[in-house]
Amino acid sequence: MTLADVAAASGVSVTTASLVLTGRARELRISEAAERRVRSTAQELGYRRNSALAASPRTGRSQTIGFVSDTVASSGLAGDMVRGAVDAAYQHGFMLFVGESGGDQVIERALVESMRDRRADGIIFAAMHTRAIVVPEGVNDGPAVLLNATAWTRSGAPSVVPDELQAGRSAALVLVEAGHEHGVHLIGAGPGAYDVPPNSIAAVERLLGLRDVFTAAGVEVVSAHRCPKWTPEHGYDATRDLLRHHLPKALVCFNDRLAFGAYQALAEAGLSVPDDVSVIGFDDHPVASWMRPRLTTIALPHHELGAQAVKVLVDMVERRGRDARAPMVHRVPMPVREGGSVAPPRG
Numbered sequence: 001m002t003l004a005d006v007a008a009a010s011g012v013s014v015t016t017a018s019l020v021l022t023g024r025a026r027e028l029r030i031s032e033a034a035e036r037r038v039r040s041t042a043q044e045l046g047y048r049r050n051s052a053l054a055a056s057p058r059t060g061r062s063q064t065i066g067f068v069s070d071t072v073a074s075s076g077l078a079g080d081m082v083r084g085a086v087d088a089a090y091q092h093g094f095m096l097f098v099g100e101s102g103g104d105q106v107i108e109r110a111l112v113e114s115m116r117d118r119r120a121d122g123i124i125f126a127a128m129h130t131r132a133i134v135v136p137e138g139v140n141d142g143p144a145v146l147l148n149a150t151a152w153t154r155s156g157a158p159s160v161v162p163d164e165l166q167a168g169r170s171a172a173l174v175l176v177e178a179g180h181e182h183g184v185h186l187i188g189a190g191p192g193a194y195d196v197p198p199n200s201i202a203a204v205e206r207l208l209g210l211r212d213v214f215t216a217a218g219v220e221v222v223s224a225h226r227c228p229k230w231t232p233e234h235g236y237d238a239t240r241d242l243l244r245h246h247l248p249k250a251l252v253c254f255n256d257r258l259a260f261g262a263y264q265a266l267a268e269a270g271l272s273v274p275d276d277v278s279v280i281g282f283d284d285h286p287v288a289s290w291m292r293p294r295l296t297t298i299a300l301p302h303h304e305l306g307a308q309a310v311k312v313l314v315d316m317v318e319r320r321g322r323d324a325r326a327p328m329v330h331r332v333p334m335p336v337r338e339g340g341s342v343a344p345p346r347g
Contacts, residue, residue, distance in 0.1 A: 003047070010034070010041040017042075065089055065313060066115030067098045068108060071128035081126060081147065084306025092314045094121070105136065112138040122313045125149070126306075130161055130202045143316040147309040150201065150329070158316075160309040163331035164202045167298040168209020170336050171252055171280050174296060176217045179344040180250045180278065183222060184214070187238050187262055188254025190224030197228060206254060206282060222246060230254060235261025243269050249345045250278040256285035256297055259341075263291055274343035284337045293340030304332050 007017035012034055019025055020038040041047075067085055082098060089096040097120065099111035108125075115123050122143035127133055132152045144157040151157065175184060189196045189203040190210075196203035214221060223246060225238040235258030242248060243265065253259035259281035266277055273279050273293060281288060284299030312330055 006038065006042045006045060006047050009045065010038045012038060021047075061121045061317065062119045063093055064095045064097060064118075064120045065310065066112070066118075066120035066123040067096050067126065068111045068115065068123060069098065069100050069126045069128070070103045070108070071100070071126075080302035081306040084303035084308075085124060085147075085310050086306075087303075088307035088310035092310065094310070094314065096310075105134075108136040109138060112136050116141060121317045124309045124313060125157070126309070129200075130164065131199050132201065143313060145309045145313045145316070148305060158312055158328045158330060160305060160312055160330045160332065161201070162300055162305060162334050164205035164334070165209045166331075167282060167334040168206040168211075169213050170209075170334070171206070171282065171298050172210045172213035172217075172219075174280055174336060174342055175250050175252070175278065176213060176219060178278065178342050181217075181219055183247070183249030183345065184219055184252065185222055185242055185246065185248045185250070186210070186224035186252050186254070187235055187242070188225070188227045188230055188258045190226065191221065195224065195226040197226075197230065202282075203254060210252060222248070227254075227258060230258050232257050232261035232264070235259060236265045237261070239265035240268075243271075248277050250342075251280070253279060253281045256281040256283045256288045256291075256295060259295055259297075260287050260291060274341050275346065278342040278345070280342055282334075288337070288339065291339075291341070296339040296342045297337050298334050299337045301332050301334060308332050 003017055004014050007014045010017060016030060016034065017038050020030060020035050021042060025035040067082065069082070086096050097115065099115070101107040101111060112123060116138055123139060124145050124147050125136070125139055126147035127149035130148050133146070133149045135146070135151050135155045135157065140156050146157050146159040148161060150159045150161065189207050193204055193207060196207065223242060225242060227234040227238055235253060239251070239262040251262055253262055259279055262279060263273060266273060271277050279295065281295050281297040284297045288295040288297045308330060
């Protein structure tokens, strides 16, 4: 069913029908009778308006991108990813339409179907936490990019993810360069690659990166404490348990919220950061800037992740139909955010 069919059945021009169905009847003084007739006819005929996303005759594209997130896009970290995507879409001449699923697979499929139905040129499917996902039906029906996620099973969609392996190396280098050769402990994961929270890509890759540098530098990791959840209370409990058996020189906390809990446990034990114990975290969560001293952390570049996902998707859209190979995994660097929580060991 087309707009021309609605116009003919309503007895008006295609232009008038378009103006009514895009909500501009009042400003252009189209009669109420004509407006009611067009809307009623469109409903009876089952017309679904796609004019706002209609393909350009010149490019064959609608210049729109669908962004489906499993987290409320207005939340802090997810919002940064969306803002990065919006900024990049604008620079490339595209509009971004955002939908939130709350992790509900039924809603995910409905959102993807809706984006495709409205002729979005491509879809970005985003996860708040880096993980392997089951790709919803419809994602692979056209150009698509997985953001902060990889496919659990085979998928034609490339992934844009933070470079967690290099992040682990960077964290270890901060401690090695500060002179820490002994008394290093891990809070959150380890010692083995399988001693991680379920389905956590970040934990595995951070752990591997840490081990690469520590092994090369001859640094022995004295202990590792796997936490089922990376929350302040688990960081607090793991650090208290550690202090019953060891007096650490440095703690590597697998995220900043664990580090926040570790700070509390160290303070209760009368230990100072960084004079007695150096602490480093990951993510550059807002809590890191409120810790005293400010936590040294390896930042998750949420804005850059969103921007890179758009860049990869736009490239796919523009080269559609041409034989071109592109990487299936795009890794975005995670920078070190210097704080005051790491110092050379004393004694």
